[in-house]
Amino acid sequence: xxxxxxxxxxxxxxxxxxxxxxxxxxxxxxxxxxxxxxxxxxxxxxxxxxxxxxxxxxxxxxxxxxxxxxxxxxxxxxxxxxxxxxxxxxxxxxxxxxxxxxxxxxxxxxxxxxxxxxxxxxxxxxxxxxxxxxxxxx
RNA sequence: AUUGCUGGCCGCCUUAUCGCUGUGAAGCUUGCUUCAUGGAGGAAAGUCCGGACAACACAGAGCACCACACUUCCUAACGGGAAGACAGUGAAGGAGAACAAGUUCCCUUCACCGCUAGACAGUGCCACAGAAAAUAAACCGCCAUUUGGCAACGUGUUUGCUAGGGGUAAGGGUGAAAAGGGGGGCCCUCCUUUGUGAGGGAUAGCCUCACUUCGGUGGGGCAAAGUAAGAGCCCACCGGGCCGUUGGUGACAAGGGUCGCAUGGUAAACCUUGUGGGUUGCAAGGCCAAAUAGGUUUCGUUGUUUUACAUUGGGUUGCUCGCUCAAUUCUUCGGAUGCGAAACGGGUAGGCUGCUAGAGCUCAGUGGUGACGCUGAGCCCAGAUAAAUGAUAAGGACCCUAUAUCGAGCUUGCUCUGGUUUAGGGGACAGAAUCCGGCUUAUAGGCCAGUAAUUUUU
RNA sequence: GGCCUCGUAGUUCAAUGGAUAGAAUAGGAGUUUCCUAAACUCUAGAUACAGGUUCGAUUCCUGUCGAGGCUA
Numbered sequence: 001x002x003x004x005x006x007x008x009x010x011x012x013x014x015x016x017x018x019x020x021x022x023x024x025x026x027x028x029x030x031x032x033x034x035x036x037x038x039x040x041x042x043x044x045x046x047x048x049x050x051x052x053x054x055x056x057x058x059x060x061x062x063x064x065x066x067x068x069x070x071x072x073x074x075x076x077x078x079x080x081x082x083x084x085x086x087x088x089x090x091x092x093x094x095x096x097x098x099x100x101x102x103x104x105x106x107x108x109x110x111x112x113x114x115x116x117x118x119x120x121x122x123x124x125x126x127x128x129x130x131x132x133x134x135x136x137x138x
Numbered sequence: 139a140u141u142g143c144u145g146g147c148c149g150c151c152u153u154a155u156c157g158c159u160g161u162g163a164a165g166c167u168u169g170c171u172u173c174a175u176g177g178a179g180g181a182a183a184g185u186c187c188g189g190a191c192a193a194c195a196c197a198g199a200g201c202a203c204c205a206c207a208c209u210u211c212c213u214a215a216c217g218g219g220a221a222g223a224c225a226g227u228g229a230a231g232g233a234g235a236a237c238a239a240g241u242u243c244c245c246u247u248c249a250c251c252g253c254u255a256g257a258c259a260g261u262g263c264c265a266c267a268g269a270a271a272a273u274a275a276a277c278c279g280c281c282a283u284u285u286g287g288c289a290a291c292g293u294g295u296u297u298g299c300u301a302g303g304g305g306u307a308a309g310g311g312u313g314a315a316a317a318g319g320g321g322g323g324c325c326c327u328c329c330u331u332u333g334u335g336a337g338g339g340a341u342a343g344c345c346u347c348a349c350u351u352c353g354g355u356g357g358g359g360c361a362a363a364g365u366a367a368g369a370g371c372c373c374a375c376c377g378g379g380c381c382g383u384u385g386g387u388g389a390c391a392a393g394g395g396u397c398g399c400a401u402g403g404u405a406a407a408c409c410u411u412g413u414g415g416g417u418u419g420c421a422a423g424g425c426c427a428a429a430u431a432g433g434u435u436u437c438g439u440u441g442u443u444u445u446a447c448a449u450u451g452g453g454u455u456g457c458u459c460g461c462u463c464a465a466u467u468c469u470u471c472g473g474a475u476g477c478g479a480a481a482c483g484g485g486u487a488g489g490c491u492g493c494u495a496g497a498g499c500u501c502a503g504u505g506g507u508g509a510c511g512c513u514g515a516g517c518c519c520a521g522a523u524a525a526a527u528g529a530u531a532a533g534g535a536c537c538c539u540a541u542a543u544c545g546a547g548c549u550u551g552c553u554c555u556g557g558u559u560u561a562g563g564g565g566a567c568a569g570a571a572u573c574c575g576g577c578u579u580a581u582a583g584g585c586c587a588g589u590a591a592u593u594u595u596u
Numbered sequence: 597g598g599c600c601u602c603g604u605a606g607u608u609c610a611a612u613g614g615a616u617a618g619a620a621u622a623g624g625a626g627u628u629u630c631c632u633a634a635a636c637u638c639u640a641g642a643u644a645c646a647g648g649u650u651c652g653a654u655u656c657c658u659g660u661c662g663a664g665g666c667u668a
Contacts, residue, residue: 265615266614406648
């Protein structure tokens with residue numbers, strides 16, 4: 001498939017241009033994007049054109065974790081798990097003809113989950129996106 | 139050695155892989171790659187104080203408002219710290235006249251602790267209880283010099299009962315507090331002006347000498363106390379007020395004289411006195427600046443309008459608006475408005491700066507009881523911004539629990555201040571956001587010093 | 597980042613510094629009723645935590661903890 005030519009670019013890095021920032025950009029995701037629940041996240045996404053890398057937002061609400069160190073720890077774990085499973089996610093989505101522009105991970109559980117659990121969740125991510133899109137179109 | 143208290147210090151380490159980010163260098167595809175080298179704390183937290191820095195304001199003084207409040211020192215400054223003073227609490231010891239006891243009070247030592255100016259500048263408050271609660275006060279009692287009534291026989295300047303008035307703070311009970319504290323007010327003689335009289339003695343107390351375990355003990359000397367009743371009256375002592383003296387930089391302490399000395403507590407009630415405080419905060423402030431909308435100026439364009447949607451006067455109506463009638467003024471090279479273009483300035487998103495070399499860190503010497511200061515040498519040690527400093531794996535050290543075994547003890551199958559093995563579990567509190575100095579709060583575990591108690595050994 | 601306000605029964609609110617902290621409602625028990633509701637009677641239940649000032653603290657002061665709000 002044609003996307004495989006650019007597959008060399010998909011490594012395990014997480015540079016600044018793959019992060020979602022700025023008030024207008026984030027508002028667009030939350031107002032126009034769709035969402036679904038995948039424990040422990042509420043995941044927002046917005047579809048885009050081909051050959052566009054998804055930009056990612058990670059959010060841990062202050063109301064659930066009042067300690068700044070807990071929020072930092074969770075955000076690092078989420079970012080690390082996304083970074084390590086990014087290649088397989090994009091590969092599987094593009095093979096199904098889905099291109100995402102923006103993704104938002106919002107942590108909605110009250111407990112701190114371990115890194116291994118988050119890795120498992122990331123493995124289910126692409127399948128959940130596919131199901132969500134099918135359900136929305138139906 | 140264990141446990142407790144106080145103070146100080148540390149707060150996992152190593153390797154590999156994959157990532158994030160600052161700085162420097164090189165390369166080119168000018169925003170990427172490669173290499174090198176940095177990358178959370180003792181509280182980064184709470185935002186409780188104090189500063190630096192920045193913008194704005196500002197002749198000077200007073201009032202108001204807010205904060206602070208023993209003294210001296212440290213400090214850039216502080217509501218912070220150090221050393222002291224004084225008060226309070228606790229413990230131990232001592233004194234505590236005349237039988238014992240030793241509460242309160244007093245003295246000494248040690249520890250802890252204090253938002254510790256002023257309560258004779260003024261105002262307010264002090265519930266309940268209690269007679270009385272702040273200009274003191276008479277409920278039950280007690281007293282007899284007074285007045286009235288009744289009774290008695292001893293017929294009186296009588297005695298008893300009772301009522302009113304007067305005096306009195308010993309006793310009673312209340313309360314957080316009852317007017318500074320705890321004691322004493324004894325014995326004898328004389329006089330007539332029967333008195334706060336004179337004299338003598340005793341005791342407390344004071345002075346002095348010797349000894350001392352510094353707490354006292356012993357010797358000598360001087361030496362208190364008015365009254366019908368009662369003691370808040372009198373006497374001396376401690377404490378206190380006022381005025382000198384001495385010591386201390388000072389808070390204050392010691393001691394002398396004088397005043398019997400009713401006048402409490404609360405200022406974390408109002409208040410008074412003294413000292414200090416301009417306001418806002420790095421999202422301060424400075425610079426660059428897209429798109430869209432709007433502003434100003436210029437140019438272009440016959441798109442629209444310019445005898446009425448203008449002005450003035452009259453009528454209608456109580457008045458206004460409205461309606462209606464009449465008059466006036468201007469002109470195409472002009473005005474108003476629309477459209478298009480350009481420029482200018484403001485300024486949003488966004489970006490850059492402020493931004494990290496500092497009241498800096500380490501070491502050595504030195505002054506000071508100490509907080510801390512001074513001198514010299516060396517060092518550069520986070521700067522993110524939807525917010526970096528991480529994840530995984532392996533190994534090591536540490537702690538806890540259980541098991542097995544060795545050792546020790548004896549009650550001989552149990553115990554442990556011990557050593558080793560195996561298995562399982564644990565690693566806290568917590569994340570820089572302009573920067574410093576403090577305070578407060580959270581914190582698994584470990585180390586050091588001082589101190590108290592207990593046990594063992596010498 | 598900066599600033600302000602408030603914590604009282606399960607809930608909503610009271611209470612000059614003065615004694616057993618009050619009321620409504622919810623809860624529990626009982627009376628009434630064939631049963632339930634309503635009504636009536638009784639009952640348990642709280643000053644966020646710690647320290648201080650005071651004879652005495654919900655109230656005054658200080659510090660923690662928690663909740664809510666304002667500002668850019």
